[in-house]
Amino acid sequence: AQSVAQPEDQVNVAEGNPLTVKCTYSVSGNPYLFWYVQYPNRGLQFLLKYITGDNLVKGSYGFEAEFNKSQTSFHLKKPSALVSDSALYFCAVRDSSARRLYFGRGTQLTVWP
Amino acid sequence: NAGVTQTPKFQVLKTGQSMTLQCAQDMNHEYMSWYRQDPGMGLRLIHYSVGAGITDQGEVPNGYNVSRSTTEDFPLRLLSAAPSQTSVYFCASSYRGTTEAFFGQGTRLTVV
Numbered sequence: 464a465q466s467v468a469q470p471e472d473q474v475n476v477a478e479g480n481p482l483t484v485k486c487t488y489s490v491s492g493n494p495y496l497f498w499y500v501q502y503p504n505r506g507l508q509f510l511l512k513y514i515t516g517d518n519l520v521k522g523s524y525g526f527e528a529e530f531n532k533s534q535t536s537f538h539l540k541k542p543s544a545l546v547s548d549s550a551l552y553f554c555a556v557r558d559s560s561a562r563r564l565y566f567g568r569g570t571q572l573t574v575w576p
Numbered sequence: 577n578a579g580v581t582q583t584p585k586f587q588v589l590k591t592g593q594s595m596t597l598q599c600a601q602d603m604n605h606e607y608m609s610w611y612r613q614d615p616g617m618g619l620r621l622i623h624y625s626v627g628a629g630i631t632d633q634g635e636v637p638n639g640y641n642v643s644r645s646t647t648e649d650f651p652l653r654l655l656s657a658a659p660s661q662t663s664v665y666f667c668a669s670s671y672r673g674t675t676e677a678f679f680g681q682g683t684r685l686t687v688v
Contacts, residue, residue: 469618472616495673495674497676497677499677499679504682505681505682506580506666506679506680506681506682507619507666507668507677507679508679509676509677509678512676514674553618553619557673557674560673561672561673561674562607562624562626562632562673563621563624563634564609564621564668564670564673564677565621565635566611566618566619566620566621567618568616568617568618569618
């Protein structure tokens with residue numbers, strides 16, 4: 464069965480410090496991996512994706528993610544956090560048929576000044 | 577382009593009532609999906625479609641029906657609302673499985 468795990472419900476980091484939001488996955492075949500962000504009372508917005516190729520993927524707003532096949536992980540990172548990065552972050556994976564998109568439970572990121 | 581449009585934004589139903597949540601996209605996307613978001617549960621897939629005339633069940637399909645008669649529209653029907661269906665519902669579309677999904681603004685549904 465396909466699944467996504469985000470082991471941390473909350474991540475707190477000081478502005479200017481690096482941040483990491485963790486994601487691990489289980490999927491049959493090659494994974495198609497995504498990160499989305501949700502601001503209060505809004506829909507989800509796409510940040511970045513890994514389909515194939517370079518394991519380090521760069522996305523919107525300075526975010527990047529590293530695909531690690533052996534650890535089945537796709538952690539989201541940013542070198543220097545901003546207060547405006549505070550939001551709910553979701554990791555998602557499509558199964559090998561690429562039909563269904565499965566989401567993790569989300570990680571609330573708080574960046575304090 | 578309007579993107580993905582969901583209506584209504586808010587709705588209160590009584591137990592046993594029926595209603596349809598509307599979703600429309602103007603990007604000519606083949607893939608469309610419905611999710612529900614509950615606190616601590618993330619987004620759970622209700623139903624999805626990979627093209628007009630094709631629908632399939634997701635993780636939590638019970639109590640919901642869908643149809644896809646056109647590429648643009650993907651309505652979600654609640655035939656007999658229950659308090660357990662109180663949630664925020666999101667519709668999403670994508671060009672295909674390897675491309676990113678675009679989400680609507682959500683419908684906040686309360687069943688009393």
